[in-house]
Amino acid sequence: MSINGSVFLVMDRANICGMRVHQARTQHKLQQIELSAALEVECGVKISQSDVSEIERGVRGVKDYELDALARVLSVSPSWLLRGQE
Numbered sequence: 001m002s003i004n005g006s007v008f009l010v011m012d013r014a015n016i017c018g019m020r021v022h023q024a025r026t027q028h029k030l031q032q033i034e035l036s037a038a039l040e041v042e043c044g045v046k047i048s049q050s051d052v053s054e055i056e057r058g059v060r061g062v063k064d065y066e067l068d069a070l071a072r073v074l075s076v077s078p079s080w081l082l083r084g085q086e
């Protein structure tokens with residue numbers, strides 16, 4: 001889509017990192033509930049198991065501090081979660 005010469009991506013998802021959150025979580029052999037607990041214990045960020053599910057499915061957006069916490073707990077960079085790049 002183009003508006004006034006600018007190109008905009010039309011996204012039908014609430015986030016672009018859900019697929020990589022799922023990938024990193026499963027590589028660490030964590031259940032969604034375990035990721036939820038680790039986020040709260042290690043980072044003080046409350047993301048419920050159902051929120052993790054919604055993030056992974058692209059239904060729920062991710063705040064910047066949540067992205068940082070997810071990256072820290074999953075031992076990946078925020079850049080990788082967003083773009084698949086280290």
